[in-house]
Structure formats: structure tokens, C-alpha cells
Amino acid sequence: MEAEYFTADVTSDKPPFSVVIPPPNVTGNLHIGHAYEHTQIDIITRRRRMQGYEALWLPGMDHASIAVQTLVERQLRDEGIDHRELGREAFVDRVWQWKEQYGGAILGQMKRLGESVDWSRERFTMDAGLSRAVQTIFKKLYDDGLIYRAERLVNWSPALRSTISDIEVEHREVDGELVSMRYGDGENSIVVATTRVETMLGDTAVAVHPDDERYRHLIGTEIELPLTGRKIPVVADEHVDPQFGTGAVKVTPAHDPNDFEIGKRHDLPMPTIMDEQGRIAHTGTQFDGMDRFEARVAVREALREQGRIVEEKRPYRHSVGHSSRSKEPIEPRLSLQWFVKVGPLAKAAGDAVRDGRVAIHPPEMSKRYFDWVDNLHDWAISRQLWWGHRIPIWYGPNGEVVCVGPDEEPPSGEGWHQDEDVLDTWFSSGLWPFSTLGWPEDTPDLRRFYPTSVLVTGYDILFFWVARMMMMGLYAMDGVAPFKAIVLHGMVRDAHGKKMSKSAGNTVDPLEWMDTYGTDALRFTLARGANPGTDSPISEEWVAASRSFCTKLFNATKFAMMNGARVPERLADRSELTDADRWVLDRAEQLVSDVDALLEDFQFAKATEALYHFTWDEFCDWYLELSKVQLDAGGERAERTREVLGYVLDVLLRLLHPTIPFITETLWTALTGGESVVVAEWPKPTGAVADEAAAERIAAVQKLITEIRRFRSDQGLKPGQRVAAKLGGVAELGLADHVPAVRSLARVTEPTDGFTSSASIEVGLTGGTVSVELDLSGAVDIAAERKRLEKDLAAAEKELTGTDKKLTNPAFLDKAPAEVVDKIKARRETAQSEIERIKARLEALPQG
């Protein structure tokens, strides 16, 4: 157990900080999506810990009971065992075996991601403690009249032989058929249409609109229902749209939601004509025992033989609800189920976000949330499964119904039995933020960590889980919402933004990448793609690039330490530091405040990007190179440089630690001699005022060096080849101190006695021009030089035209803010002088 990661040093006065983390995949695999999510959570938590908060995770597992049950059923089937014959208790044992088998693997994988969690078994769901929480909340809801039992039409999954909830139904467009058929005969006949012909066996009426003249004479009469010999009434109902189809609707109350409502209004019988596996049953016809799809064909052909088929449209494209777990079309089925009355719960859940007590990141996602909680149907919570929390209701021999609380003895004796159903998996998952903290007991954890600080999860689970936790939390915890912030991320996609799926073959195994490139490289890649609320593509190439970054960081630290870098007690006075020192310190200062603000706002991608660019483009490419010159100078200068190197690296490694914990731990402890960067202090801005003048001089040096390098490259000089050069105008611009740096980085040496200027370049800087004369001691590539100058000239002329156009526009001068006008004016002047300079150079060039 890695307790030191989150329980050690709990001595600060910082408020507690807790995070709810979603569970890994029930199959036991660490999916790349989980690596993505857990990386974000770990970044948040590690930063908080460095800031001195007492940070706690509430890890979850096994919440998806239907999926677990399906998996174990499949496993049993592979062994040739029908789980129904196994019996309930033996089945539950199997599930526990399954958990033992896969649970451990998941823990190992999480640890490799660098996560620091108490994975002790007590925190896992389905344990006694959590069952107690489930029982307590059920009883409370029951006593408050928010749980009721009713016969309703529910979504039935014939494959699972269980109810599923509304949100577990996926609507998909499928090619079906629309069959119109005649009921009754002659004058007393009506044509109705359906996509599910087999349901006609359960029809108990035909409905028409009350004002529909075509059918007025039939209302109240009875017509014959084919194949069954039954007589069914024609009823008038407002629900029927006279414009649609024939204006007449067959009514199957037990197998269609609309028809159920019509059936209730007209007090129609509601025969169920299918069994729990979706086979026709109890109709007394030859179709009994047929599967529903088989029956669809058989019934249609039987009607055709009787000449009752009037019209067929095939294919007929329409939307059909499918079970999100087992993928087959769901069947509306009439059955007795337990429901939660969600009205007051959903209202509270909506209000908590509406009035700002809970913030959703990114805020655009709030609308989806409101649409959902504001239009919620009552929640069917009973499931006809064996794995899950059983409904704590006992039935007595004389029709008694008793809800048993956690400290109550269930009634025993002849004829008493517990409800066979288990609760919807989201019922217990909704309790997560407080049941994991020991609720219903009044524990120290609960007092300290509820409400939790932040929930990080995918937007795909907003309705399933987030909204449930909101409802349950607010209800159980006296109106205190379970978290202060909800951070929604997108899905990890492949390199081309395609959804990852096993069938598309574009899934990735994060463990393989971790082995090849390192865990930090994977984490860095995932963090770099983590823009709130949007999907994130990932590819192996990008993980490789992240590994390069880690290597770069390693080498930079190695270089600094080889040269004696050390973290100073306190930095030397600014007057003892060079422009380069001041510049890099100011940049680091800026980085601290940028990264801190971005992480505070859960902008992982931007924070990671800022760290990447500072490390590579500023620290490595410029400061390390400049520091070589300063180190060569020796003495105090070198000593100060070692301190700046140490200081900046220390800050940088601490800033990077939440994202790439492993390499930063190694480098930071080596550099500082500190115990562990995990418990190091999170960098804070020092409040130092940036030295603008130093920054400007460094920018000038960078430009000068780049221009010389560009010239060298154009002239085909090898990077290592040193060339004598005279630098003119340096002192006038206050850059005299930087000459050694320019010479070192641009690889130009002091002119010697035989110096002959064979080429020269001029670099325009703010405040003046530096001229560089080079002794190439050989032919100068005049064509290349001309080409380059012409390109620069074209750019400058374009700039002049653009700025001129603005400055000659009176409306612009009149209406644009003064600072914008000044900026454009300055740009125009620069362009003007550039053009003159380049033109002079071109004229001076020998003809070639």
C-alpha cells in the first residue's frame, strides 16, 4: 500500500480535497480511455498534494452489475453450464471468483500509471458496508413515498431476461417493414399499419380520432381481429393523428407505450403475448412458442393467405430501441416493477447546477444536463438479475409488503420471502461519493471529505452516473451536492479521430505503449490531448514524441548537473545576474503562473503545451546554450549560472511532476537531494517584476544569431565550420556583453590579421541595425544571397502595403484605438527601413 502518497504529512491547514474516480473496465482491461481519465485525475490530485492539501481518491469498481452478470454468464456458457441451473448463490460465488481474478490485475495496471490510491478491499462496492448504504437509502426513499411498485410498460431485454432503464436503450435506424392490413370485413373493416405484425395477436382495440368522419360510424362497434377469432372494439382517442397513414391505429396495450396509455384510458384488457425470452405465448394460436422475429413473418404470411395484406413497404427505415448491453431490439413489456419517483430529486439535481453550487466543465455541457434532469421519467430500479443488491422488500403470506432497514430483522416465518429482484446498478453507484466514505455511519472521512471537490469523468456517462450521484447525494446528505466541480472529458480516438472499437481494429493497448515508451510518455501524450469536453485523438507516433520530450528533459538535467548546477538557498541579487539569467527566470516565473492557472481550470492540454514549449524552445534551445558561455567564463559568473540552472530546473521539474511523475522523481531527487518530489512544494509565483529590457536584449540576440545562421545555411556553410566575422553596431545597441554568446551560438570567430570581408549581412533590430561582415575566404553564393534578400524584400513590401492601407484610411485613424494605430505606425516604419536596407544590399551585390 502506498499510503505515504496521500496520508503522510497531513499537517497543513489546507482544506481537504477529494476526488471521485470512475471504475476501470469491468472486463479487467485497462482501456486507453481509463488511462486518459486517470491521468487527468492523478494530475489534479498530485498538484493538490504538493499544495499541501489532504487529498483523497474514492476509487470505484464493479458498478456495472449487468455487464458483470453478462460476462460471467458467458464464461459459464463456455463451460457448458446454464447459469439458471446453477442457482443464485453459486452464481454469486462465481462472480466473486471473477473479481478476485481480475481485480488484482487492474490494481497493478493502475499503479503503473503512477496513481496513488488506497486500493483496499473495503472501498470496493458490493461489500457489506455499501450494501448497508443501499439499504439505508432505499428505506429512506420508501418511507418518504419516493419508491413505489407499479405495473408498467418497461424496456425488456429478452437476451438479458431483465428490465433495462430508459438510458440503456439506444435508438438505431434499421430497415424494417411497414405492413398495412385489414381488420374486419366489408363495411365494418379498417386498415391499420404496423412495423411489428406479430403484435396484432395482442391487439385489444382499434383506435381512431374522435372527429374523423371516415370512421365515425364504427366507433363503439366491434370488429373481428384476424387469426384469433376475437372481437375487438373501435375506440375514439385524441392521440391518433388522422393525417398519418389510414388514420386508424391498432392497439396492443401490453407491448407498446402509446397503446398502453390508450389502453388505460379506455379500460382495455392488456394481454401479454410474449414470454421473458421474447417468444409468442398465451395467445392460443399456432404461433405460440415462436420467436418474435419468426412470428413476424409467420403472422404476415398467414394474413396474406386470408387476403388481408393491403400494402407492404419494405425496406421501411425507422428507429428501433436496442439494448445498449446486449444489442438486441428491446421489447416493451408489461410487468410489475419498482420505481423511484424522480420529480423532487431531479429538481434538486438541476437546481444545484443552475444556482452555481456545482460547476460543470466545460459549461456548454450544462445544457445537456438540464435537458435531461428536467425531463426525467420515473426510474425503473428493479432488475431481474442475480448479481447486485437485492431489493430489501419482504412479502408476507397475506399480501404484506415490508421494507426492511439496515438495522432491522427481516420478517421470518411461513410464507415470508424477499423480493427476487436486484437493484439497478446505477442505484448503488449513485451513492458513491458518500457510501465510500462510510455513510450511513457518521465517520471522520465523511465529515472531512464530503462534499468531494471534483468528479472527472466522460461526457458519455453524464446521465448514467453523474446525474444519479447528484440526485442521491443531494437527497441523502441534506441538500449538499456530492461535488463542487464536474469535469467532463471526451473519448480517446485513433489518430484520425475515429472511434476506437474492436471491430474496426483500431484499439490500442496502453500497457504495450507503456512498455515501449514508458508510462510518463503515455501520460504526457494523454495530458497533452486533454482539452475539456472534446474527444482526443492519440497515436503511437505521438507517444514516441512524448518519449523524446522525456529524454530531452533527462539530458538537460544531466547537462546541468554535470556542470555543477545546484538549487540555491536563495537566488543572487539581480544585479549579479546576466540578461540571459534574468530572462529565463522571468520566463519561469510566467510559466509558474500560467501552468497554475491552467491546471486550476482543468486545462490539461494547454498546461502541458506551455510546459513543453518552455522546456524545449526556451530552456534547452536558448538558455542552456547561453549558459555554456557563462560557465566558460568561470568564477562568480559560472557560480551564479549554476544557481540559475538549478533554480529553474527545480521549478520546472516540480511543475512537470503531476504529469510525468516517474522521471521527475528521479531527476528532482538527484538534482536537489530532496526526499521526494511527490511531497515537494508546488511552485508559487515569487512576485518578481519581469525585466523587460533584459528580455528585449535577449530577443535581439536571438534574432541576430538566427539571421547569421540563416545566412550560413543559405551559403551552404557547415554548422560546425567557424567563420571569422566583424560585428558592427553592437555596442550602440547595448549588446556588447552578448558578443561572446553570439559568437558561440552563431559560430563566428574574432577577426584575425588577414581578415577580408567577403560578405556582409545587416540585421534590423528595434533601435538600430547590427552589421555582420564575414570572411568566407572563398566564393560567395551570390545567387542564394540575392534570392534570400528578394524574399525578405517581398515580405517587407507586403507589410508596407498592408500598413499603408490602414494608415491612409481616415476611418481607421478616426475609430481605431490609439495603441492600435501606434502599433501599425511602428510596423510601417520598420517595414520602410527594412526595404531601404535590403534594396541597398541588393544594389551592392555584384552582378552574377
Next chain:
RNA sequence: GGGCGCAUAGCUCAGCGGAAGAGCACUUGCCUUACAAGCAAGGGGUCGUAGGUUCGAACCCUACUGCGCCCACCA
């Protein structure tokens, strides 16, 4: 049927009213004493189309086109 989002360099994405950006890929030259998993230099975009607002639009508005997602009990 309702709602939301996205169209910017070859690919993946930032930028969201005042000079078109990054990473990868690409071209050229380099084993320059931290790093070839590297260094240096460079090429590449009328910011989906058409209108409008504005001194000024990738950015705001309208329409259109093409993608993607969510929600939904019309036979």
C-alpha cells in the same frame, strides 16, 4: 422529429475582433564537448461556401454545404 458541436498547413489540433500558430510529417545541411529519441535552416494555408455587421473578421450575425454527437413512444 428536436437539440448541440465541428469545418484553419499533408495529418491531428490551438487561436475566437487588431501582424495566420503548434506537434507530427516534409525539404536541405550537420555525429557542433546534454541530447541523432538530437541540432540548425527552410517549404507549405484567399482559416468550408455565399452574403452581412465593422475602420478592421479565421474570430460576430444570417443562409447554405459536409461531417460528428446527444435526445426522442408517432402506428
